Amino acid sequence: MDWNAGITVGELIEQLRRFDEKDELFMGGLSFYRLKKRDDKLVQIEFNESVYFDESGTIVVEQND
Secondary structure (H helix, E strand, O other): OOOOOOOOHHHHHHHHOOOOOOOOOOOOOOOEEEEEEEEOOEEEEEEOEEEEEOOOOOEEEEEOO
16 A cells, blocks of 8 residues: 655654754644554554545644544
8 A cells, every 4th residue: 555655764763863852843733642553664653633634625633532
């Protein structure tokens, strides 16, 4: 399955190496929940919010319980 993640774990680590380990990551207003292995070659970054396009193409952000 092609998830088109846009970045590999290695690429993300390489980008993060430029910053101090105590720097905070801002995720556009989303709050980090966890990392979850979804497939042999897929790691999903999960947030406490769900983000998706509705039927009209509008981006919707919902707080998860």
